[in-house]
Amino acid sequence: MTDEQGFRLLTGLFGPAEVDRLRAVAELVHNEVVAASESGQTEVTIWPDGHRLEKVRGTTVHWEPDAPGKAVRSLAPVSGLHSDLEALWTEPRLTAPMASMLGVDEVGPFVSKLNFKRAGVGSEFAWHQDFPYWYCCAGDAAFDVATAIVMLDDNTAANGAMQLVPGSHLDGPARRDPLDPTGLLVDPLAVDAGQAVTVTAPAGSVLMFPGLMVHRSAPNSTALDRRSLLYCFQPAGRAELSTFPYDAERLALLP
Template identity: 25%
Template sequence: MLTPAQISQYHHDGYLVLKNFCSKEEIDKLYAVALEDGAMKKNALDLNDQAGKKTKLSLWFTPGNDVFGYLTRSNKVIQSIAPLLDSDAPVCHFHSKLMQKEPRVGGAWEWHQDYGYWYKNQFMFPDQLISIMVALTEANKENGCLQVIRGSHKLGRVNHGFAGEQVGADAVMVENALQTMELVYVELEPGDALIFHSNILHRSEANLSDRPRWSVISCYCSQSNIAYNETSTSWKVPVDIVPDEAILTWEAESLSNADFLKKEDDPALKETGWEKEVAVK
């Protein structure tokens, strides 16, 4: 359970780091599955940044009876995010994604807010959307760790346009935010977790090191947060919570049963027309 101080810090900063959120044994198992499960590789999407470098991600919606499903449905995850959502409605799982930044070739993520994407899904309430990232490998400046602008979630949603195959925030607003608020490099050890608000501005640089940076990011919403332009259904189904020990001790299925996203089905990557008016840094 989060302390009152941690809850206050999240609302003030827009993010919260939880050290040693997962044990070494849990991370070893999750990382092994990430490397070895054929469904992860088969369903990985390549997204080009503005420089043409590629970042791989595999994204699925319904949390299943695989090891990543046990993580996203675990009591410790749900108990950590539920107090931070602006609703008493049940917590639902929107989607999870395995982020795969390979050494020397892993691309950057431009400055953006997650709600810059999810606005196109027509979710109504950004304060009822949240993400938790668990580091599977070390994340630092050298291999392109996440950067956040502390407190930028209080800006509300800023306009977004396209940056390569990504959606990026308006460059003027990003520059204004950087002059007003603190830039933070969120360096993590394997097993650390980062919880962050859907409107916090964040980015990551390309991985030019000789070490991979892999993480799993799970995104949640309150059941009261209706999405009027989302064809998946997990976002409105309360999470079937499992005990934390499920990650290590329960029999796990392959991710081949997961409902992975196909790039052509992502509404966030479809033009609406107004993106062309937005300059992206």
């Protein structure tokens, strides 16, 4: 990776036994949260795009919008739901390269997330930057956040591997899609899609990129799940995402 490209791929950072353990923990956490949701321990929010979110035991379930039945798209935050997930915040294989990416001596947690692209129903995520949502919560501190994605399954073009536009982070907040009711997606006419790269890698690999990187993911059209753990780091000592309210009015300050 070069500074201009803005992302780093660390292939096979976690070994097969570690990945197997994290897969098992991911499914355990998933099952516990879904069971709590089905028992009525939930607080429901419907976003402007119709997506249904439910707060359950301190995490938010984002349901797949068009899947038959109930399929989880993501859980966030998740590190507090299991000790193995909490331990990743201080894993040197993650913290050292993230500190380098952010240009600081020490990093701390911002938010953790567990993404599911279930076989055949894992949906597309259109072009976006993580930054606008974080900015609506944390303000200018959002400029100093970067994500490490721990791949729990092989990432392929067919199962919706991440697509990034190298160097797009250097342009700052991108023009947002005027047709998106959430105000968070990037205007597809502002994306140089011809420069995009699809990041394919085996399970156990880690992809790192800053919050201003323009990226997307395609649907999972395969018969196998694609699961990922996302750890978003920031300079040490700052407040975590969960401590901030979401203020959509801040979007007016962005392009």
